Amino acid sequence: MSGSLHIAWEHLPSELWEPLADHSAKDGVAPPDLFGNLFAAAEDYLSPSPSDAELEEIRNDPIKARQRFLSLKGTDFTSESDIVLFLEDVYTLIDDYEVPSLTDLYQRTSP
Numbered sequence: 001m002s003g004s005l006h007i008a009w010e011h012l013p014s015e016l017w018e019p020l021a022d023h024s025a026k027d028g029v030a031p032p033d034l035f036g037n038l039f040a041a042a043e044d045y046l047s048p049s050p051s052d053a054e055l056e057e058i059r060n061d062p063i064k065a066r067q068r069f070l071s072l073k074g075t076d077f078t079s080e081s082d083i084v085l086f087l088e089d090v091y092t093l094i095d096d097y098e099v100p101s102l103t104d105l106y107q108r109t110s111p
Contacts, residue, residue, distance in 0.1 A: 016110055033062065039068055
């Protein structure tokens with residue numbers, strides 16, 4: 001991907017986030033908290049910041065976490081550099097699951 005990450009973000013659900021979730025589900029190691037953890041990692045980079053009530057709901061409901069995370073737009077991030085920092089944080093988050101194929105997929109498909 002080239003160009004603005006704010007604009008490129010719209011492609012990440014189909015090119016990165018959904019394949020990560022699908023890949024881990026196929027391997028039988030789908031982390032149920034994946035999207036909750038992704039949203040939690042994004043929280044510090046979003047403007048406006050999510051409310052405490054929204055964060056609590058996302059932490060306790062994997063379906064809502066997935067919906068809310070996938071609904072994020074590049075413009076929800078405070079800056080391009082914050083998107084980069086978030087994507088770097090995600091590498092650590094994915095790697096912490098200790099599923100090498102998931103880490104490899106993230107490395108291959110992330111911008």
